[in-house]
Amino acid sequence: MTDYLSKLESKLQTIKALSVVTGVNGFFGQEALRFYSITGTLINIFNLTKSASVDERYITHILARSLFENYFWLIYIFDDISKKEERYKEMINSFKRDYNTLYNEHILPYKDQLEPPDPAWSSLTSARVNNIIGKIRNDYGDSLNYLYSIYRVTSFDTHGKNLNNIFQTAFNKTCNFPVLDLNYCFNLIANQYLVILKELQDKGEI
Numbered sequence: 225m226t227d228y229l230s231k232l233e234s235k236l237q238t239i240k241a242l243s244v245v246t247g248v249n250g251f252f253g254q255e256a257l258r259f260y261s262i263t264g265t266l267i268n269i270f271n272l273t274k275s276a277s278v279d280e281r282y283i284t285h286i287l288a289r290s291l292f293e294n295y296f297w298l299i300y301i302f303d304d305i306s307k308k309e310e311r312y313k314e315m316i317n318s319f320k321r322d323y324n325t326l327y328n329e330h331i332l333p334y335k336d337q338l339e340p341p342d343p344a345w346s347s348l349t350s351a352r353v354n355n356i357i358g359k360i361r362n363d364y365g366d367s368l369n370y371l372y373s374i375y376r377v378t379s380f381d382t383h384g385k386n387l388n389n390i391f392q393t394a395f396n397k398t399c400n401f402p403v404l405d406l407n408y409c410f411n412l413i414a415n416q417y418l419v420i421l422k423e424l425q426d427k428g429e430i
Contacts, residue, residue, distance in 0.1 A: 228414035229267075232260060235421055242430055248301060248312035249429055255294045256417045262287055263410045272406035278388075281381065281403055288406055289378035293353060295413050296371065300356040302420045305427070314351050321350035374409065377402050 232239075239260070242253030266272060266287060270280045301311040324345040327338055353375055360368045380386055380401075391399040424430045 226411075226415075228411050228418060229263065231418055232256070232414040235418070236260065238421065238425075238430065242424075248308055249424060251312065251315075252298060252302070252417075252420055252424075255298060256421070259291055259295075259410075259413060259417065262291060263414075266406070267410075272410070274403045274405050276403055276406075281386075284406055285378045285381035285404065288404070288409070289375070289382045291413065292375050292378060292409075295416070296353050296357055296375065298420065299368075299416055300360055302423065303360050305423065314356075317348045318350045318352075320345040321348045324348075374404060377404060 236257075239253055239256045242249060243257045244250065245253060266284055270276065270284050272284060276284065297315050301308050301315065304311075320341065324341040326332065327335065327341050328346075354369075354372050357368055357372050386401050388398070391401065421430075
């Protein structure tokens with residue numbers, strides 16, 4: 225399999241320059257840079273295959289989850305270049321709605337240290353990952369809904385619900401739970417980011 229992570233590394237200077245740009249292209253640059261930093265750290269320390277230990281998975285799946293979420297947003301935003309600004313606005317509105325919810329938690333301390341949201345943010349609609357994935361099609365016109373299972377597995381891990389004790393108590397037996405081949409997943413993400421990068425270069429946007 226082609227090593228797209230190494231290919232992405234060769235584009236690092238371009239990505240760094242893009243990461244300081246405002247707007248949708250800057251979001252891509254910052255996320256591609258964050259992806260490179262996190263995956264580079266994980267690859268050098270952990271086993272990222274399906275044979276990974278439970279202790280490793282407690283760390284790798286949790287960090288992978290945040291990478292998957294923005295990856296899904298990026299393939300949605302850049303799936304149709306003519307709609308990228310509109311779809312980027314959907315993501316920003318999702319952030320605004322989530323931030324507003326956070327800020328208005330009654331028991332949240334130190335609110336004076338947080339930037340207060342615009343009151344109008346509470347009326348914004350907030351897109352969810354499963355909704356945006358359902359709108360994307362691959363080159364053959366097929367839905368990419370299957371990607372959602374990857375996101376949900378890592379979300380389950382992030383919330384600490386994958387402990388053997390919990391499964392054994394709930395099911396009264398030892399249960400299996402998926403261990404992702406993160407090397408494969410990260411390589412696919414790197415490939416997609418290279419595609420986006422080339423598309424921006426071809427259009428003269430970088």
